[in-house]
Amino acid sequence: MSAKKIAIIGGGNLGSAIAQGLLKSGFSQAGDITITKRNTDTLVALKDAGVQVEKDNAKAIRGAEVIIVALKPYNVREVLQEYSTVFDPAKQILISVVTGVSIDDLERIVPGMAVVRAMPNTAIAIQESMTCLSFKHATPEQTNFVTDMFNQLGAAVTIDEKLMDAATVLGACGIAYALRFIRANIQGGIEIGFDARTASLIAAQTVKGAAELLIREKTHPEAEIDKVTTPKGCTIAGLNEMEHQGFSSSLIKGITASYDKIVKG
Numbered sequence: 186m187s188a189k190k191i192a193i194i195g196g197g198n199l200g201s202a203i204a205q206g207l208l209k210s211g212f213s214q215a216g217d218i219t220i221t222k223r224n225t226d227t228l229v230a231l232k233d234a235g236v237q238v239e240k241d242n243a244k245a246i247r248g249a250e251v252i253i254v255a256l257k258p259y260n261v262r263e264v265l266q267e268y269s270t271v272f273d274p275a276k277q278i279l280i281s282v283v284t285g286v287s288i289d290d291l292e293r294i295v296p297g298m299a300v301v302r303a304m305p306n307t308a309i310a311i312q313e314s315m316t317c318l319s320f321k322h323a324t325p326e327q328t329n330f331v332t333d334m335f336n337q338l339g340a341a342v343t344i345d346e347k348l349m350d351a352a353t354v355l356g357a358c359g360i361a362y363a364l365r366f367i368r369a370n371i372q373g374g375i376e377i378g379f380d381a382r383t384a385s386l387i388a389a390q391t392v393k394g395a396a397e398l399l400i401r402e403k404t405h406p407e408a409e410i411d412k413v414t415t416p417k418g419c420t421i422a423g424l425n426e427m428e429h430q431g432f433s434s435s436l437i438k439g440i441t442a443s444y445d446k447i448v449k450g
């Protein structure tokens with residue numbers, strides 16, 4: 186448990202998922218978290234849980250030691266600019282989860298502040314995020330604090346900032362790709378006889394099992410696939426048909442399309 190006061194500026198999809206994760210993990214007490222947005226009606230559940238819900242960013246920033254900015258890339262500059270004099274660089278750290286805005290850019294907007302970039306995904310709400318972190322001017326104490334926090338909200342890895350856009354695609358967009366894969370499995374499962382609820386359980390638990398095999402056993406996916414593919418069997422017949430239809434290629438092209446969207450706009 187951390188006693189640090191945390192302000193989340195921008196309580197949208199990701200900001201509120203971070204608040205939920207901080208609460209569920211026990212990393213923070215509800216009263217130590219403040220979350221802001223202009224329309225606070227959507228934050229009723231967090232408010233009911235004891236989180237401080239605010240429209241006033243300045244008040245939230247003043248009362249915090251850790252500020253997490255979860256605004257959209259198109260308004261983060263304007264909003265941080267407005268509050269740049271409210272920050273206290275001697276006592277605070279700024280963590281940005283904003284896509285495509287560099288540490289240098291953010292540190293220019295809020296002079297003197299140590300900025301950390303973090304790229305979590307929405308599974309942070311249930312402590313299952315993959316979070317990529319980049320540090321530049323953070324002190325060792327700040328670095329340890331941020332790393333520990335995101336490790337308690339899933340798994341955290343430190344990367345070179347030049348890989349942050351790639352991390353956004355693989356880790357943050359990746360949740361959506363995985364869910365679309367699961368949805369396709371559910372659709373197939375229904376076509377071969379399952380009701381939607383049962384197909385959904387089987388598809389989701391099977392994907393979870395596949396992921397856990399790689400994480401716990403540290404094996405290569407193809408080594409695990411070899412254990413499933415009986416010669417002349419149904420698995421290899423299905424897998425090969427998927428590849429004939431461009432399965433791996435479509436995923437790789439989707440990943441590079443997402444990446445190009447961040448890098449080229």
Ligand SMILES: NC(=O)C1=CN([C@@H]2O[C@H](COP(=O)(O)OP(=O)(O)OC[C@H]3O[C@@H](n4cnc5c(N)ncnc54)[C@H](OP(=O)(O)O)[C@@H]3O)[C@@H](O)[C@H]2O)C=CC1
Pocket residue numbers: 194195196197198199200221222223224225242255256257258260264282283284304305306307357358
């Ligand atoms: N969603 C995801 O899975 C991930 C998102 N990201 C990044 O995180 C950031 C947030 O994304 P996401 O949560 O999806 O976006 P959302 O649009 O859901 O959240 C942004 C929130 O900011 C609030 N906001 C806008 N202006 C202000 C302001 N002046 N003061 C306070 N709050 C404000 C908006 O609410 P209101 O209009 O009521 O003020 C909105 O809810 C983006 O930069 C995104 O790229 C990174 C990884 C994963």
Ligand SMILES: O=C(O)[C@@H]1CCC=N1
Pocket residue numbers: 284353357358
């Ligand atoms: O789609 C987006 O732009 C954001 C960034 C990563 C996840 N969602």
